[in-house]
Amino acid sequence: MRIVVPVKSVPDLVEEIELTADETGIDREYLTFVLSEWDAQALEEALLLKDAGGAQVVAVGLADDPEIDQILYTALAKGADAAVKIADASVAGLSGPRVIRTADRAALLAGYLADQPADLVVTGVQAADDLDGQLPATLAALLDLPHVSVAVSVVAAGGSVTVRQEFAAGRSHELQVQLPAVIGVQSARQAPRYAPITRIRQAQQAGGLTEVAVSPRAAGAGLVVRRMHRPEAGGHAEMLTGSAGNVADQIVGLLRARGLVKG
Amino acid sequence: MNDEVSSNVMVLAEHTGMQVSEGTYELIGKARELASALGGVTEVVLLGRRAVAARLDGADIVVSVEHPALEEYLPEAYEQALLEVLAQRSPRLLLMSNATIGLDLGAALSVRWDAPLAGYVSALEIDGGAVMATAKILGGKVLAEVELPGERGIVTVLGGAFSAAAGQLASTPEVVDVTPPAGLDALRMSLRQVFEADGGDVDISSADMLVSVGRGIESQDNMEIVLELAGALGVPLSASRPVVDAGWLPKTRQVGQSGLKVKPKVYLAFGISGAPEHLEGMRNAELIIACNTDPGAPIFGVAHCGTTVDLFDLVPELVDKIRG
Ligand SMILES: Cc1cc2nc3c(=O)[nH]c(=O)nc-3n(C[C@H](O)[C@H](O)[C@H](O)COP(=O)(O)OP(=O)(O)OC[C@H]3O[C@@H](n4cnc5c(N)ncnc54)[C@H](O)[C@@H]3O)c2cc1C
Numbered sequence A: 001m002r003i004v005v006p007v008k009s010v011p012d013l014v015e016e017i018e019l020t021a022d023e024t025g026i027d028r029e030y031l032t033f034v035l036s037e038w039d040a041q042a043l044e045e046a047l048l049l050k051d052a053g054g055a056q057v058v059a060v061g062l063a064d065d066p067e068i069d070q071i072l073y074t075a076l077a078k079g080a081d082a083a084v085k086i087a088d089a090s091v092a093g094l095s096g097p098r099v100i101r102t103a104d105r106a107a108l109l110a111g112y113l114a115d116q117p118a119d120l121v122v123t124g125v126q127a128a129d130d131l132d133g134q135l136p137a138t139l140a141a142l143l144d145l146p147h148v149s150v151a152v153s154v155v156a157a158g159g160s161v162t163v164r165q166e167f168a169a170g171r172s173h174e175l176q177v178q179l180p181a182v183i184g185v186q187s188a189r190q191a192p193r194y195a196p197i198t199r200i201r202q203a204q205q206a207g208g209l210t211e212v213a214v215s216p217r218a219a220g221a222g223l224v225v226r227r228m229h230r231p232e233a234g235g236h237a238e239m240l241t242g243s244a245g246n247v248a249d250q251i252v253g254l255l256r257a258r259g260l261v262k263g
Numbered sequence B: 001m002n003d004e005v006s007s008n009v010m011v012l013a014e015h016t017g018m019q020v021s022e023g024t025y026e027l028i029g030k031a032r033e034l035a036s037a038l039g040g041v042t043e044v045v046l047l048g049r050r051a052v053a054a055r056l057d058g059a060d061i062v063v064s065v066e067h068p069a070l071e072e073y074l075p076e077a078y079e080q081a082l083l084e085v086l087a088q089r090s091p092r093l094l095l096m097s098n099a100t101i102g103l104d105l106g107a108a109l110s111v112r113w114d115a116p117l118a119g120y121v122s123a124l125e126i127d128g129g130a131v132m133a134t135a136k137i138l139g140g141k142v143l144a145e146v147e148l149p150g151e152r153g154i155v156t157v158l159g160g161a162f163s164a165a166a167g168q169l170a171s172t173p174e175v176v177d178v179t180p181p182a183g184l185d186a187l188r189m190s191l192r193q194v195f196e197a198d199g200g201d202v203d204i205s206s207a208d209m210l211v212s213v214g215r216g217i218e219s220q221d222n223m224e225i226v227l228e229l230a231g232a233l234g235v236p237l238s239a240s241r242p243v244v245d246a247g248w249l250p251k252t253r254q255v256g257q258s259g260l261k262v263k264p265k266v267y268l269a270f271g272i273s274g275a276p277e278h279l280e281g282m283r284n285a286e287l288i289i290a291c292n293t294d295p296g297a298p299i300f301g302v303a304h305c306g307t308t309v310d311l312f313d314l315v316p317e318l319v320d321k322i323r324g
């Protein structure tokens, strides 16, 4: 079974996000980029499928994504069999504030998958910077494949996969899905494995990244971003300041006033 | 097939068995407002459970498709049925929840119905005939105001963004039946089993107060300090999704879209950023007190009181003062 795992870097949300001067995108220059956490879950689920019954796992990213080499080498160090970069600089719209064009990303990946078909595509259910849709369903629609999102378990079963799809309040459905298919992973059956730095270095030295050019599938109509802005700092929270001890006193005072702490 | 785009606003009803989700009423309420601005009516698509139509009295028209494959939610079956409904009814806008069903169908319908999609939407209005949406991206750290160009569009809406009461009216909608498309008999997936939620040791949704912890706690070992605080207060410990995914607390303690909705008198949040999926589960708490070292954390947008003191300094102080 050939499993393709599309991966993407997103701004590290621990940092302050700066907007571009025209306020229609994110200023990427000073941001740190990390692997989208749901893609990390998808890669783990793919590696679990490989561990369970043998599969070839291929991690695929876009060549112009920040930190993509490091992300792909890490995927190799974790056990991916191959890592591919799709050259994307030529695609119009991808060089600007491209964080919002999930549709363009899907068009490129669909082009790659049309050339190099997969039995199973597993990718993150969403990415923090998606705005015009999520990759799994977009890809599946472009390739006319069945798809399931918000998966919390994917197990191979002959020519199909058994997928657990999650809903609110802990309800879930178990689905049988014919291959080829696209699955959007919410969380893997276990926490993503750790790649020791020595293994990542070995992967870098081995230099196993392949770069390919593809013809993108046509992407649908996009949105027009009129303006981006940050929510008002602090919102409506009254900020409690002072030492930890002072703040603790204020919080305990609030709880006492409501009769939730005795004394 | 109907090539003429109507001015109607369509909502996909979400239901488990006969129970219509709260989010469906939120969408119907908003759809009524938008439809009146556009000069159209509100249509609600009801798949697989025609009997639920009686509970959708905020709708002007209920469009029903009946087929055994639609009895429970099944992504491919819903997609095919919706494409048929969209082709026949040509609404101006389709609204869905930005939860599992919207994440499954929104982007696929955007490609197959050829309409722009805005996801993570928290505000929606008609501005001079154009559909304008505000979307929360980057975990709620950025709001994007977008226009959906063209003559039709799809919007997936965050839970809690709009009032549910506005979608619950005393009226009797007309029910229109749509013949199920043939594709429903040749699906590439099937539903094997439905799992109901496990009952937990404690029910966090009935607690007066919750101590809630997020990824800021960093490790399982550190969970000790928040457990101690919950113990000192005599209240349950709840958490954001990553803490549950890491296996540090059971699923029954998860607050949010894919966890439980809670409405305690006090919600104490430590090291939780306030992603839209988390806020959905706790924004209606009476008093929200948030501790997060990042002053730009979106949790401060819903908290009543906040502090940027480090949780590892604050929590032990709280324990000491409560124990007295
Ligand atoms: C379909 C779907 C459903 C989802 N359902 C849910 C759900 O039900 N519930 C849910 O919670 N999430 C849900 N999520 C995940 C959600 O998108 C976020 O990823 C998640 O809520 C983030 O959890 P967090 O705030 O604990 O972690 P983070 O976003 O990583 O935030 C950690 C915070 O801790 C702060 N911090 C770090 N160190 C300290 C310190 N020493 N002291 C104080 N603060 C500190 C940081 O500043 C940061 O803001 C869902 C996602 C999807 C796609």
Ligand SMILES: Nc1ncnc2c1ncn2[C@@H]1O[C@H](COP(=O)(O)O)[C@@H](O)[C@H]1O
Pocket (backbone or CB within 6 Å): B202, B227, B228, B230, B231, B232, B234, B235, B236, B237, B248, B249, B250
């Ligand atoms: N291992 C645990 N996992 C989750 N919750 C716990 C755990 N231990 C204690 N709690 C909860 O934390 C609160 C305080 O527990 P205790 O410290 O045992 O008094 C209670 O609501 C317990 O249910």
